[in-house]
Amino acid sequence: MTDAPAPQSQIANRQSPIANPQSQIANRKSPIPTVLGIAGSSRRDGNTDRLLHEALRGAADAGADTELYAIRGHKLIPCAACDRCISTGRCVMKDDMQDVYPKLLGTTHLLFASPIYFTAVSTYAKMLIDRCQCFWNLKYVARKPLFDPPRPGRRGLLLSVCGSDRPWMFDGARRTLKALCDVLELEYAGDHCYINVDTKDDILDHPTALAEAYEAGRTLVQPG
Numbered sequence: 001m002t003d004a005p006a007p008q009s010q011i012a013n014r015q016s017p018i019a020n021p022q023s024q025i026a027n028r029k030s031p032i033p034t035v036l037g038i039a040g041s042s043r044r045d046g047n048t049d050r051l052l053h054e055a056l057r058g059a060a061d062a063g064a065d066t067e068l069y070a071i072r073g074h075k076l077i078p079c080a081a082c083d084r085c086i087s088t089g090r091c092v093m094k095d096d097m098q099d100v101y102p103k104l105l106g107t108t109h110l111l112f113a114s115p116i117y118f119t120a121v122s123t124y125a126k127m128l129i130d131r132c133q134c135f136w137n138l139k140y141v142a143r144k145p146l147f148d149p150p151r152p153g154r155r156g157l158l159l160s161v162c163g164s165d166r167p168w169m170f171d172g173a174r175r176t177l178k179a180l181c182d183v184l185e186l187e188y189a190g191d192h193c194y195i196n197v198d199t200k201d202d203i204l205d206h207p208t209a210l211a212e213a214y215e216a217g218r219t220l221v222q223p224g
């Protein structure tokens with residue numbers, strides 16, 4: 001896995017109506033599904049990275065084009081709540097998020113991996129999610145479509161771990177991911193969350209997690 005951006009990304013090159021209003025490419029039906037994997041941990045090659053890697057491997061084995069985007073390797077700043085995105089759906093802030101927007105809109109499926117930090121998704125993950133406020137404003141304030149025509153069949157899945165033995169730790173992250181999926185018009189396809197996973201390689205000792213992540217990635221891209 002690399003933290004470096006992929007300049008030739010097949011996902012990024014699938015333009016969305018917002019990324020390029022003149023583009024018709026987003027409206028074409030591609031036979032090949034794409035899976036964008038977002039790595040939200042501060043820790044490289046940690047537990048959620050490993051889950052994500054397995055899920056992306058499963059998706060790739062099922063025939064999808066896959067791409068990993070590790071937020072920690074990039075410059076992202078928090079949403080300024082300036083509301084300048086209303087009506088255009090475009091964020092005016094100039095940082096690496098401008099590369100992420102076309103990926104989020106262009107992908108058919110999203111694998112979102114984040115550890116639990118203080119009962120929530122990580123700071124990196126939340127920063128990226130908050131920056132999708134431009135799509136929320138477009139849809140729910142300006143009342144304009146994100147995709148025209150709509151693009152059904154896109155799905156999003158959460159992968160998470162926490163150090164403690166309390167399953168409710170994931171409640172907030174699930175709600176946050178459901179909200180992100182709603183705004184990106186992805187069907188929430190569920191989650192794979194694991195308790196008692198704390199030090200860096202703990203997930204390697206889990207009896208089922210990596211195999212389940214692989215299978216989740218494989219299943220995510222199956223039609224229907």
Ligand SMILES: Cc1cc2nc3c(=O)[nH]c(=O)nc-3n(C[C@H](O)[C@H](O)[C@H](O)COP(=O)(O)O)c2cc1C
Nearest residue numbers: 041043046047048115117118119162163164197198
């Ligand atoms: C800043 C921080 C906050 C954390 N908060 C929680 C928490 O609220 N509940 C919990 O069960 N684990 C918490 N953890 C433990 C992580 O969820 C755990 O170490 C996890 O394995 C990290 O995943 P990663 O290897 O993908 O980074 C926290 C860890 C850090 C660094």
